[in-house]
Amino acid sequence: MMQSRNVLARLASRRGVLAAAFVAAMPAPASAQRATRVSVWRDPNCGCCSGWVAHLRSEGLAVADQVVASVAPVRRRLGTPADLLSCHAGEVEGYALEGHVPAAAIRRLLTERPEGVRGLAVPEMPVGSPGMEVPGAPVDSYDVIAFGSGAHRPFMRFHGSRPA
Secondary structure: HHHHHHHHHEEEEEEEHHHHHHHOOOOHHHOOOOOOOEEEHHHHHHHHHHHHHHHHHHHOOEEEEEEEOOHHHHHHHHHHHHHOOOEEEEEOOOOOEOOOOOOOHHHHHHOOOOOOOOEEOOOOOOOOOOOOOOOOOOOEEEEEEEEEEOOOOOEEEEEOOEEE
C-alpha cells in the first residue's frame, strides 16, 4: 500500500491536483487505523473483569485497564444507575459501560448513537457473557440495558456472548 502511495505521489507532482486528490482520498492501511479506545476500571481481586478486558481486546478494541481500590467514584462520574451495577465500569467515546457488555453491543452503540442514551449495562453477572464463561455450564440469555434520559430499556439481547 505504501509503495502505491509513493508512486501516486510522484504522479501527483507531475500530473497536478487531480492525482493529488486521488492520493489524499486513499484509505490508510488497516494497520494504521486506530482502534476504538475503552477505559475500564476494576477491582484488583476480580477475575471476571480481566476476562471482559480480554474479550474487548480480542474484538479489536484498545483497552486502558485500570485497577482501582474503588470503582464507585468512576460510576458516580459516569452517572451509572445503582440498579444496573455489576462488577466493573467502562467508558467509550463518552458512553458509560457497566458489567459484561459484549463488544457487539458497544459497536452498535457507537454506530447508532441513540438519542438520550448515556450508557449500556449488563446487570448482575450472566453465565456465558464475556468474562463470565464457565466451562461445561449452560449459558444465560440476557439483555444489554440502555440507560440515560427516560426509563431503562433493552438495547440488545444475547445468549452468552452472541446476539440472540
